[in-house]
Amino acid sequence: MSALLLAGFLGLGSAAALAAESAPVTSANDTATLVTDRDAVGPDRHLRVGLRLQLKPGWHTYWINPGDAGDTPTLDVTADGGATGKGGPIHWPVPVRISEGGLMSYAYVNEVTLPEDLVLKGSGGTTLHAHGEWLVCAQVCIPESGDFTLTLPAAAQDAPEGAQAALFHKADAAMPVASPFAASVSADGVLTLSGKGLSAASVSQAWFLPQDGGVIDQVADQPLHVLDGQLTLGLKFLKTAHRDKPLVGVVVLKDAAGQESPLQIEARPVGG
Known part of the structure; x- marks a missing residue:
């Protein structure tokens, strides 16, 4: 050539x-x-x-x-x-x-x-x-x-x-996927995911990213508790937040090996 x-x-x-x-x-x-x-x-x-x-x-x-x-x-x-x-x-x-x-x-x-x-x-x-x-x-x-x-x-x-x-x-x-778990959030800021596959062995860390600002204190700690079939994150609602509306955003689950699984959620409000 x-x-x-x-x-x-x-x-x-x-x-x-x-x-x-x-x-x-x-x-x-x-x-x-x-x-x-x-x-x-x-x-x-x-x-x-x-x-x-x-x-x-x-x-x-x-x-x-x-x-x-x-x-x-x-x-x-x-x-x-x-x-x-x-x-x-x-x-x-x-x-x-x-x-x-x-x-x-x-x-x-x-x-x-x-x-x-x-x-x-x-x-x-x-x-x-x-x-x-x-x-x-x-x-x-x-x-x-x-x-x-x-x-x-x-x-x-x-x-x-x-x-x-x-x-x-x-x-x-790197996109979140639709969560396979039922999601709810209480008036005092407890975000709960429920469903098969959640356990302390499968989730070592988790955090919530709100899709909208002005809802939670974004820098506050989010205490995590995991049981078989249930995970809770403690969120701190702002005083101006509308707590009767669904909470929309991404929950990132991280396992012991460092693998992250981002889940898109819409948590229904529960409680008074």
């Missing part, structure tokens, strides 16, 4: 590898791009899009509930060029907890992809236009934003997964 022909093949491969990621928006704190799970789009299909944030050491950004400080990232995506569509809400991987100075933050560090589902109508390829806003914090907090453009060619049929699909698989692996 001639050097010229080889260079052509290498160039095509490189272009394909970059097809599912936009040009970056870079600051001193992070690098942001728009990514898709496929390099091309077929007619009348769904596409997964996401805001990819690669954070510098020491910096973090935020979950749907940022905690006691911070702000929730946003991503607005539209499509044109032979297809029309608008992105749905962000699907949120489980964050880490950062407790500092009497405040709790629910945050992402190192790198995170925040995915959305895009419904495309029409045929042919498309050009995606996206605007994202996010807050990054270390010793100080800095609001950041970016405008992204990504053109995807048409595929005659369903396109295979693209070069950035692994980012979406990683995000999916």
